[in-house]
Structure formats: C-alpha cells, structure tokens
Amino acid sequence: MATKVTAKADPYFIDFPTRIKAIQKEMARENVAVYLGSRLRTLSWTVDAFCPWRSYVVIPPTGLPTAITFVIDAARVADDSWLDEEHVLGYGPMGGQDQVSLLQGLIMPHLKGGKGIVGIETGMGTYLPEGHLTQYEYECLKAALPEAKLKNAHEIVDRLSLIKDQGTINRFRHASRMVDAGHRAVRAAISDDGWKGMTETEVGGLAACAMRRAGSEWEWSFTGGNEIASGYRTGLAAGACTPASRRKLRAGEPLMVDLHAMFRLCLGDHSHNYFLGKATKRQLWHAKNFVDLVKLCLKTYRPGVTPTSLADEMLTFAEERGFAEYMVPGFEHGIGMMGDEWRIGLNDGPFPYWTNPEHVYQENEMLICAMQYACPEENVGFRYENPILITANGCEALSKFPLSIDVV
Numbered sequence: 001m002a003t004k005v006t007a008k009a010d011p012y013f014i015d016f017p018t019r020i021k022a023i024q025k026e027m028a029r030e031n032v033a034v035y036l037g038s039r040l041r042t043l044s045w046t047v048d049a050f051c052p053w054r055s056y057v058v059i060p061p062t063g064l065p066t067a068i069t070f071v072i073d074a075a076r077v078a079d080d081s082w083l084d085e086e087h088v089l090g091y092g093p094m095g096g097q098d099q100v101s102l103l104q105g106l107i108m109p110h111l112k113g114g115k116g117i118v119g120i121e122t123g124m125g126t127y128l129p130e131g132h133l134t135q136y137e138y139e140c141l142k143a144a145l146p147e148a149k150l151k152n153a154h155e156i157v158d159r160l161s162l163i164k165d166q167g168t169i170n171r172f173r174h175a176s177r178m179v180d181a182g183h184r185a186v187r188a189a190i191s192d193d194g195w196k197g198m199t200e201t202e203v204g205g206l207a208a209c210a211m212r213r214a215g216s217e218w219e220w221s222f223t224g225g226n227e228i229a230s231g232y233r234t235g236l237a238a239g240a241c242t243p244a245s246r247r248k249l250r251a252g253e254p255l256m257v258d259l260h261a262m263f264r265l266c267l268g269d270h271s272h273n274y275f276l277g278k279a280t281k282r283q284l285w286h287a288k289n290f291v292d293l294v295k296l297c298l299k300t301y302r303p304g305v306t307p308t309s310l311a312d313e314m315l316t317f318a319e320e321r322g323f324a325e326y327m328v329p330g331f332e333h334g335i336g337m338m339g340d341e342w343r344i345g346l347n348d349g350p351f352p353y354w355t356n357p358e359h360v361y362q363e364n365e366m367l368i369c370a371m372q373y374a375c376p377e378e379n380v381g382f383r384y385e386n387p388i389l390i391t392a393n394g395c396e397a398l399s400k401f402p403l404s405i406d407v408v
Contacts (some may be wrong), residue, residue: 031117035059039131041338049080119153175268176398178261185210204244216261227258235381251277270399287405301395328372
C-alpha cells in the first residue's frame with residue numbers, strides 16, 4: 001500500500017518522506033545500520049501522529065520507517081499518520097508480538113551477519129515522557145541482537161529538527177491562535193466582576209472549552225493541562241508549575257492564566273496576568289517591572305544571540321530598575337513538535353541534556369520565551385510564556401494576545 005499524500009498546497013504540509021531520507025543520509029554518514037527512535041519528540045517528528053503509549057519507530061537505511069505502538073491504539077495511529085497501515089504495527093502480550101520480538105524482526109534484516117550499529121535514543125531529561133530507552137529495554141535488545149552495537153544516536157534527529165520548515169511554523173502559528181481564543185474567553189468571563197465566586201479550575205475549564213471549539217486537540221502541558229494560579233500561589237517557586245486548584249479567586253489578588261493548545265502536534269503556550277478588582281501602587285510597580293522586562297527580552301532575541309548574552313542584558317536591566325531579586329534568571333525553554341519541550345539546541349553544553357548557555361540562535365529556530373517574576377513575601381508572581389520564531393532581524397511572538405497586566 002502506498003503512503004498517504006498530503007497536498008503541498010496545504011499551508012500545514014510537511015514533507016515527511018524527505019525528513020526520513022535526511023535521517024537516512026545522516027545514518028549512512030555515521031555508519032548506523034538502523035535507527036531506533038523511542039522518544040516522543042522523534043515519534044512526532046517522523047510519524048506525524050500522537051503516540052501517548054510507549055512507542056517506537058524503526059528507520060531502515062532505505063525505504064519507509066515502521067512505527068510500533070500499543071495494539072489498542074495502532075489503528076488510530078495508522079489513520080492519523082502519513083504512513084500506511086503496513087508500516088504501523090501494534091504490540092501486545094502475544095507470541096511474537098511483544099515489543100522486543102517486533103523490534104528484533106524489523107532490525108535484524110538490516111544487520112549483515114547480525115552485526116552493525118543500531119542507533120538508539122538514551123539520555124536524561126526534565127521532561128517526564130521524554131522516551132529515552134530504559135535500562136530494561138536496552139538489556140532485552142542486547143540479548144535479542146547479541147552481535148550488534150547499540151549506540152546513542154539521538155543527535156541525528158536533534159540536528160535535523162532544530163530549524164523549522166514552513167509547514168511546521170504555520171502549525172505553531174495556528175496553535176497560538178487557538179490559545180488566544182482561550183485567553184479572550186477568560187478575559188470576557190472574569191470582566192465586570194465575573195471572577196467573583198469563580199475558582200481556578202473554572203478558569204481553566206472556560207479556557208479549555210474555548211480552545212477546543214477553536215480546534216485544539218489537547219491541553220498538552222504535563223503540568224496540569226492549563227495552569228492557573230491566584231493569590232499567593234502565583235509566587236510559589238516563581239509560579240513555574242501551577243496546576244489549577246479549587247481555590248476561589250479573591251479581590252486584590254493576582255491571577256495567572258497559562259494556557260496550552262495543540263494543532264497537528266504543534267504547540268501553543270501563552271501566559272497572561274491580571275489583578276482582580278483592584279491593585280495597590282506596589283502591585284502595579286511589580287507589574288510594570290515585569291511587562292517592561294518582557295518587552296525588552298522580546299526585542300533582544302535575534303540570530304547570533306545566546307542564552308548567556310540575553311540573560312546578561314536582562315539582569316543588567318533588572319538591577320538598574322531595582323527588582324533583580326524578584327526576577328527568575330531564566331528566559332526560555334525549548335519547543336518543537338509534541339514531546340520536544342525543554343532543551344534548546346543540541347547536547348553540546350557543559351551540563352549534559354541541558355541547554356548550552358552559549359547556544360547561538362539561528363533564523364527559523366523556535367523556542368518558548370518563558371519568564372517568571374516572583375515576590376512570595378508579598379503574594380505576587382507573574383509568568384510570561386510565548387512561542388517565538390527567530391527571524392532574520394529579531395523574533396516573531398506567535399501569540400498575539402496583548403502584553404499587559406490588567407486590573408479587571
């Protein structure tokens with residue numbers, strides 16, 4: 001059966017066969033006989049289907065890859081993917097149909113005399129469902145492929161996926177439009193004292209409903225879907241992970257609304273901040289500090305900038321304005337198709353599997369501008385997150401919801 005074809009006229013078109021050929025070219029250059037992808041980011045980038053169960057993709061030296069996922073989801077993955085059903089297999093507790101047996105059957109034909117390099121994906125990360133090969137899986141594959149060499153090769157995919165093609169960029173833009181729909185719904189609901197009696201979970205639900213109506217497939221964050229914090233919770237650990245609680249919104253307190261959407265495996269993420277009912281002069285001082293810092297940060301991103309050089313500029317600004325103690329000294333995290341949510345660039349920095357602080361941004365690279373401001377002793381904190389595209393002379397912020405901290 002032939003693979004499914006998506007029309008190039010589609011603004012969200014991605015040439016997946018060409019991606020596979022690019023991987024195969026790198027495999028040949030590095031003498032990798034077969035590539036075994038196990039990370040969620042690799043599945044998304046090669047298969048173009050959401051794979052929530054433990055899944056794998058086996059890429060031979062030529063021809064089409066084969067994806068393997070849990071048997072109950074294989075038909076759906078095949079339906080979503082550009083691959084045909086013959087190249088999406090389901091594993092289960094049946095003779096010859098377990099994960100290792102299927103992988104062995106797909107890999108072994110490409111190893112001459114059972115020998116050769118099998119590229120695998122292993123490592124470490126902060127992102128829970130990263131998908132690195134486990135120790136048990138490694139031991140089972142070693143036993144099944146005794147003459148083969150298992151070599152970490154994930155940098156092949158990481159290098160190729162760093163610069164985004166137009167279809168991917170357009171998908172990200174559309175996901176951000178969905179997030180903006182969620183923010184408009186929240187703003188309308190909490191205005192004119194609508195926030196009174198409302199809980200954080202209700203805010204998250206209103207946003208989710210609006211984004212789903214706009215076509216979002218998933219509130220993709222693994223930190224509670226849509227992250228909503230009010231009052232003192234906005235200042236907890238810089239508000240970096242705040243699943244919505246059942247806490248009721250209260251007058252005079254801040255409200256942080258961090259929304260997430262997904263469109264065809266590309267991700268929208270944007271945070272907006274409010275004060276409810278009223279704000280003190282001191283609270284507004286904090287708010288101006290944060291908004292001015294975000295504006296400066298967005299002006300600073302461009303090709304040639306590094307995380308270190310950007311952080312130095314932001315720290316200098318914060319010190320001059322007298323709020324450096326409230327600024328969390330981190331300004332971005334990575335972003336790519338579903339599963340690629342943390343490290344920026346390659347694994348080439350001083351701390352393995354963390355962003356290299358000297359990574360040099362390039363045109364058509366994407367990241368999340370992610371900033372936190374926390375004054376826990378005053379029960380105040382703000383967050384800004386927005387996917388940005390590095391352009392020839394600066395950056396494009398994909399969410400267009402206005403940058404401000406509003407008193408509603």
